[in-house]
Amino acid sequence: MKPTFKKQLLVQDVQMDGSINFQANGDINVYPCPWEDDKQVTNGERVSYKGGIEVEPDGRTRVKRYNIGSRGPLHETLFETAHGAVKMTRPQIRPYNGRRRMDEEFVYVMFKFPKKYGRDIIEAVYRQEKEQILGFIQSRKEETLWD
DSSP: OOOOOOOOOSSSOOOOOEEEEEOTTSOEEEEEOGGGTTOOOSSSSOOOOOEEEEEOTTSOEEEEEOOTTSSOOSEEEEEEOSSEEEEEEOOOEEEETTEEEEOOOOEEEEEOOOTTSOHHHHHHHHHHHHHHHHHHHHHSSSOOOOO
């Protein structure tokens, strides 16, 4: 399993005086004041990110970046064949009625065949790879329930 790292967007937390312009088309421009030239916010290059903006009626504004990729991959590959894969969802902690709960894990079997294969070739390859995948599933120590 690969470790997930949050991308560091800014050098550090910086407080600075600035000018904020709210435009009629929805744009918000923030300009630092001239006496703040000695402060550096990024590591010297332009940083762009997606985020959400909340503007209060009195002008207080909060910009929160989206947590892109912080949860890691949604599926973990357990077994692969030439045209198929067995994947399992990773459990995620989600809020539920004020309490936190763990999501269930699901196992998916996926096949992808090129369009150029004919029906007979797809059926033959499917049977071979199905046997490989069933052998893998039966080798697991946990009991697998199928609906």
